[in-house]
Amino acid sequence: MAKKRILLKIGSNTLTKETNHISRGKIEDLGVQIAALNEEYEFIIVSSGAIAAAKQFVKLDNQDKDVFVKQALASIGQPHLMRIYNENFKDLGLNTSQCLLSYSDFEKEQTKKNIVNTINVLVKNNYIPIINENDTVATDEIRFGDNDKLAALTAVLLNVDILIIATNTNGIYTKESIHNENPETIKLVSDLKSLEKEIGESKSSHGTGGMQSKIEAAAIAKAASIETWIVNGLNDNFILKALKDEIPFTKIV
């Protein structure tokens, strides 16, 4: 039977477990789950974390709020990020590869074909593509996006079965439940307009796009009949548990 495809988007917040360091434990947690699901699912990862990785090792002589400083940090941190993935995944028998993409790559037929061809060869040969924005040439995601839109565009291009966006909440909560300080997850939804009404302005410590960018990503996926799952990536085994419906998360169909 053909394997199902999962596109997993993981942000800096989850990867650092809300600290200032990339968490080897979280990367190992991802690897353990991918290895456990290897017979049934193939994985493509969209991972942020390049800037967070750089900040672990260097301090540049500039204000890091400037976009071009963030770009430089991403350039320094990306190879470290990949090294950490590599080291942890190798021990679990998983191979990794790096793909750097930007929105404009999704606008031209030839570059789209190139992406699909490359990634299909990688996946077929049991290499897990780890995608990030090419931050030297593009600034969309470091400015606004959380890599959520890049993940959705990639999910559609690669015709995945499920887009999983890992974040730091148990999916999307109702506005009222947040207000009452007793967050309640909206478990299943297909009307994105009604969902938008539940979204607040707040963002996590490393976050840029908030829940809004995840809903926009879900809209892109939905238009291609791909389900989006918004899952709490801070939990150990969050993919396995979501697949078994053992944790609360939001499924957008």
Ligand SMILES: Nc1ncnc2c1ncn2[C@@H]1O[C@H](COP(=O)(O)OP(=O)(O)O)[C@@H](O)[C@H]1O
């Ligand atoms: N209705 C909602 N339910 C859950 N979280 C929400 C909601 N509205 C806004 N948020 C905020 O969105 C944040 C997640 O987005 P973001 O900070 O960009 O995280 P990430 O780095 O995982 O992409 C949550 O931590 C929360 O502060």
Ligand SMILES: N[C@@H](CCC(=O)OP(=O)(O)O)C(=O)O
């Ligand atoms: N591409 C950059 C940042 C992208 C971004 O802002 O994403 P996120 O960490 O999900 O809020 C990086 O890898 O650090």
